[in-house]
Amino acid sequence: MGNNLEGLFSPHGVRDGGRFDVAVIGGGTAGAFAAASAADAGAKTLLIEKNGVLGGTMTVGGVSFPGLFFAWGEQIIGGKCWDLIKRAEELGGADIPEMIRVPKHHFDLQIRLNPFVWAAALDEMINKYGVKLLLHTMLADACPENGGVALILAQKDGMKKVRAKKIVDCTADADAVRMLGFPVEKSTSLQPATLYVRGTKLDPQPDLDALGAEAEKALEDGRLPPWVKPRSCVKLVKGLDISYHVDCPADADGSEGKTRLEVAARRDALKVAEFIRAFPGCEKFTFDAFAPECGVRETCRIVGETVVTADDYISGRVFPDAVCNAFYPIDRHKPPYAIHQVFFKEGEYATVPYSALIPRGSDDVLAAGRCISADADALSALRVQAVCMATGQAAGCAAAIAAGLSGSVREVDIKSLRAELKRQNAILPKEIKE
Ligand SMILES: Cc1cc2nc3c(=O)[nH]c(=O)nc-3n(C[C@H](O)[C@H](O)[C@H](O)COP(=O)(O)OP(=O)(O)OC[C@H]3O[C@@H](n4cnc5c(N)ncnc54)[C@H](O)[C@@H]3O)c2cc1C
Missing domain, CATH: 3.50.50.60 (FAD/NAD(P)-binding domain)
Structure with missing residues (x-):
């Protein structure tokens, strides 16, 4: 070199x-x-x-909820990162929860950015x-x-x-x-990767129970990708974000593995959108937003x-x-x-x-x-x-x-x-x- x-x-x-x-x-x-x-x-x-x-991962991966700055009611991580959370709050872009000593779930202490x-x-x-x-x-x-x-x-x-x-x-x-x-x-076995997508909120809403039931069937007969949760389809037509898992290739630390991962994740998302659009009342469904990159855990x-x-x-x-x-x-x-x-x-x-x-x-x-x-x-x-x-x-x-x-x-x-x-x-x- x-x-x-x-x-x-x-x-x-x-x-x-x-x-x-x-x-x-x-x-x-x-x-x-x-x-x-x-x-x-x-x-x-x-x-x-x-x-x-x-x-x-916090911006292009769509994972914008950092944890955890507090443990047992005490701040344990600070400095420039905490200063920036406060700056984001000042700019209207951070929702800082009350840092209670023992929350119901640990992730209740994460900050929404x-x-x-x-x-x-x-x-x-x-x-x-x-x-x-x-x-x-x-x-x-x-x-x-x-x-x-x-x-x-x-x-x-x-x-x-x-x-x-x-x-x-x-x-x-x-x-x-x-x-x-x-x-x-x-x-030897990597954690799954995850793609974030946000659905279009449909107005009027379709029959949500029937959509959930149809999604269950579609999972069984292969019309939906294997790792999509049926309730995700319901969340999507309400205009919410979902994150769904994708198999993380062993070589996802290189460009070839990353390419296969990103393409597989979007192909699965497209399958979900096609399934939803075929359901009565969902013809106008699409994704309003998606994370440009898969979130990779490991x-x-x-x-x-x-x-x-x-x-x-x-x-x-x-x-x-x-x-x-x-x-x-x-x-x-x-x-x-x-x-x-x-x-x-x-x-x-x-x-x-x-x-x-x-x-x-x-x-x-x-x-x-x-x-x-x-x-x-x-x-x-x-x-x-x-x-x-x-x-x-x-x-x-x-x-x-x-x-x-x-x-x-x-x-x-x-x-x-x-x-x-x-x-x-x-x-x-x-x-x-x-
Ligand atoms: C689905 C998912 C859910 C998660 N949930 C949570 C959660 O709820 N709370 C939480 O706190 N954490 C969560 N995490 C963990 C956390 O988001 C990540 O572990 C963390 O953001 C990784 O930070 P990093 O700086 O190591 O990597 P990244 O934030 O990914 O930064 C790496 C940077 O390096 C750049 N880069 C890479 N290679 C090169 C190169 N060759 N040349 C130039 N630039 C390069 C990339 O573009 C990127 O900007 C989650 C992670 C995932 C994937």
């Missing part, structure tokens, strides 16, 4: 995109906060995002901290270079090479980590310096290098609709160690979001959005510190990292024994 590439491309070759202290790849749930935190910590920071909008407002608020934050943002830019390759990392970016106007002292992989699929040859692991995860186990997680272990908290039950979806859930004992919540953000043996690379190092059950809880944001904040600060010292990410002093996170108003785990 590197200079050898230049002869392979168009006459203008691979252009120089400049040098940065920190480059964050993926401007989704975790990445936007990693970039803002690195820049706030003094690093010259680049944020690379393949889509035309920030937010990742308007995806447009969230995307626009992310733009504001990235701009405020002076992050250089490249949208419509896909990481094409990565390799070590002169004590840092060279990144090849595919852009509309050709290929570009940028150099960074440290990078944070927030692609959710550990793209950069894999390109750099660090090990990743994957469960692909590969890094093998880190520490691998968080389900037992570490649910016992509320306070890691010696803990950098943030986490609170959500273990929540592993099994196709088609079963969920393996394990809840915390009252008063407990988990912590996330910094070493779970470090690919094993890495000096210049960190990861944040849903590809951090944990076993499959622990990750099924750690993947929720508030935790992704908090790991983004921690990885961004750590990358900035390591870049500033020209040292390895493995040598970042935990006290200095916690001090920087504290300065940025993040909430640190309690009971840390220094």
Whole structure:
């Protein structure tokens, strides 16, 4: 790679995109906060995002209900992510529930966000901290270079090479980590992926009981895709959102697997729409909105310096290098609709160690979001959005510190990292024994 590439491309070759202290790849749930935190910590920071909008699964995946910032009535995740929730509320785009100590369901504590407002608020934050943002830019390759990392970016106007002292992989699929040859692991049976669609509210409403009954029959005789719930058809004609599961291919961390997933999900949705339109009184039915990308729960995860186990997680272990908290039950979806859930004992919540953000043996690379190092059950809880944001904040600060010292990410002093996170108003785990 590197200079050898230049002869392979168009006459203008691979252009120089400049040098940065920190480059964050993926401007989704975790990445936007990693970039803002690195820049706030003094690093010259680049944020690379393949889509035309920030937010990742929260915007293009239609999953705009982050959890959980509070545990047992106490705020456990804060900092830039909480500031942005408050900013979204100010803009009329966040519905923050009362954070009662023991809600009926854990998800009652999730915040309902308007995806447009969230995307626009992310733009504001990235701009405020002076992050250089490249949208419509896909990481094409990565390799070590002169004590840092060279990144090849595919852009509309050709290929570009940028150099960074440290990078944070927030692609959710550990793209950069894999390109750099660090090990990743994957469960043998992945959780299902999900597509969000919103139906047209029909006026007058058809006979809803009869539609539900017909949907039951259609499921049996194959007119509806196998994982669509009959009551979803009823919800759709009321103008509501539904999310339905789609089998997640083992290679959904690559473009070919993702392509098969997206096409299969839309083909199934079209089958649902055709079924509904054939029902008396539903001739005008269509979808009013859909998420441009499938929500993917799980692909590969890094093998880190520490691998968080389900037992570490649910016992509320306070890691010696803990950098943030986490609170959500273990929540592993099994196709088609079963969920393996394990809840915390009252008063407990988990912590996330910094070493779970470090690919094993890495000096210049960190990861944040849903590809951090944990076993499959622990990750099924750690993947929720508030935790992704908090790991983004921690990885961004750590990358900035390591870049500033020209040292390895493995040598970042935990006290200095916690001090920087504290300065940025993040909430640190309690009971840390220094
Ligand atoms: C169906 C579903 C329901 C869920 N429900 C909840 C819930 O109720 N509450 C909750 O808190 N969490 C929920 N989650 C979990 C949560 O939404 C995700 O785990 C989390 O958003 C992942 O964040 P991330 O930053 O790791 O990835 P993402 O938010 O997906 O961000 C990754 C970003 O990287 C970009 N990217 C990827 N590859 C490249 C590349 N090569 N070059 C450039 N850019 C790249 C992507 O475009 C994207 O913007 C749910 C997830 C799913 C799928």
